[in-house]
Amino acid sequence: MKRLITFTLIIITLFSCSKTNEKNGYNYPNSKVWKHRVNTTEELQQIENVFDGVEVDIIYSSAKNDIYVAHGYEDTINNLFLDEWLSVLEKPDKMHYWVDFKNLTSQNASKALEKLSSIVDKYDIRDKVFIESWNSNALRKAKNQDFHVMLWVDAISNHNHPTLEDTISIINKIRSNIESLEPDAISCVYTMFPILCDTFPEQNIHFWDTPKAFTPKNVEFTKEICRNESVKVVLVDYPTPNDY
Numbered sequence: 001m002k003r004l005i006t007f008t009l010i011i012i013t014l015f016s017c018s019k020t021n022e023k024n025g026y027n028y029p030n031s032k033v034w035k036h037r038v039n040t041t042e043e044l045q046q047i048e049n050v051f052d053g054v055e056v057d058i059i060y061s062s063a064k065n066d067i068y069v070a071h072g073y074e075d076t077i078n079n080l081f082l083d084e085w086l087s088v089l090e091k092p093d094k095m096h097y098w099v100d101f102k103n104l105t106s107q108n109a110s111k112a113l114e115k116l117s118s119i120v121d122k123y124d125i126r127d128k129v130f131i132e133s134w135n136s137n138a139l140r141k142a143k144n145q146d147f148h149v150m151l152w153v154d155a156i157s158n159h160n161h162p163t164l165e166d167t168i169s170i171i172n173k174i175r176s177n178i179e180s181l182e183p184d185a186i187s188c189v190y191t192m193f194p195i196l197c198d199t200f201p202e203q204n205i206h207f208w209d210t211p212k213a214f215t216p217k218n219v220e221f222t223k224e225i226c227r228n229e230s231v232k233v234v235l236v237d238y239p240t241p242n243d244y
Contacts, residue, residue: 026127026130026148026184026185026204027127028096028232028233029052029053029096030052031051031052031053031241032226032231032232032233032234032244033051033222033226033234033236033238033241033242033244034051034052034053034054034055034096034098034233034234034235034236034241035047035050035051035053035054035055035235035236035241036055036208036210036235036236036237037055037056037057037071037210037235037237038054038055038056039056039057039069039070039071039075039080040069040080041080041084041085041088044085044088044089045088045089048089048090048091048095050239050240050241051240051241052095052096052241053095053096053097053098053233054095054096054097054098055097055098055099055100055208055235056069056082056085056097056098056099056100057069057070057071057075057100057102058070058082058099058100058101058102058116059072059073059075059076059102059103060101060103060104060108060111060112060115060116061076062108062111065111065115066081066082066083066115067081067082067083067112067115067116067119068080068081068082069081069082069085070102071102072102082116082119083119083122086119086123086125089123092123092124092125093123093124093125093128095125095128096128097125097128097129097130098130098132098150098187098206098233098235099116099129099130099131099132100132100133101131101132101133101138104131104133104135104138104139104142105135105138106135106137106138106141109137109138109141109142110141113141113142113145113147116131116147117145126146126147127148129147129148130148130149130150130184130185130206131147131148131149131150132149132150132151132152132187132206133149133150133151133152134151134152134153136151136177136180136181136183139151139181139183140181143181148184148185149181149183149184149185150183150184150185150186150187150206151177151178151181151183151185151186151187152186152187152188153174153177153186153187153188153192153196154170154173154174154188155188155189155191155192156170156191156192156195157189157191157192158189171199174186174196174200175200178200178203183203184204185203185204185205185206185232185233186200186203186204186205186206187205187206187207187208188205188206188207188208189207189208190207190208190209190210190221190225190234192207193207193225193228193231194228196230197228197230197231200230201229201230202230203230204230204232205228205230205231205232206231206232206233206234206235207225207231207233207234207235208234208235209221209222209225209234209235209236210235210236210237211237212236212237213237214237214238214239219238219242222234222236222238222242222244223242223243223244226244227244
């Protein structure tokens with residue numbers, strides 16, 4: 001932990017940024033705490049009046065020209081499509097959506113986004129949707145179709161025994177991608193708190209604070225993340241959102 005803090009202080013000193021994000025018109029809900037991986041219609045119905053926002057995983061099928069609700073290709077066997085998933089909500093336009101687009105690429109983006117557009121416009125929720133992907137080129141195409149885009153960024157904790165040079169390289173890559181895409185938000189695992197907030201305070205930051213059990217210690221950490229001004233959304237596995 002001390003080593004990570006040292007990295008953070010050095011990074012902030014070397015790479016402080018004063019540029020502000022003036023392009024995001026997303027109207028965030030009252031609660032920053034959203035439900036993680038709501039990939040079934042049953043759970044979606046259960047939490048509709050509990051959480052203000054949900055994360056859903058999707059995969060585009062070029063063969064069917066349709067969008068599955070699925071975390072991995074093996075989940076497509078459930079034959080749950082995004083249109084059907086949304087159809088179970090009483091008021092879909094009241095919910096906010098973190099859409100983790102698992103297989104969005106520059107090659108399939110045109111058809112995939114065309115299909116996604118037809119679905120979100122059917123339910124009048126385009127302004128409630130964030131599309132998340134690591135692929136900045138594909139996200140750029142989504143931006144051109146008036147979607148709010150969220151850039152998935154790498155975490156230092158994903159690398160074994162990172163050196164200071166590794167850490168600086170990761171931060172520089174994140175900065176380069178942000179400057180190129182100008183996303184509406186960036187997303188990362190909770191282990192990058194508070195590094196992302198301290199290094200990129202001008203960004204809207206979304207974290208997933210998962211997988212974690214619903215314990216007082218874990219909830220208190222979630223609250224700490226939420227109290228940071230740069231943090232706009234935190235995904236949790238808890239049964240209910242918490243006040244912060």
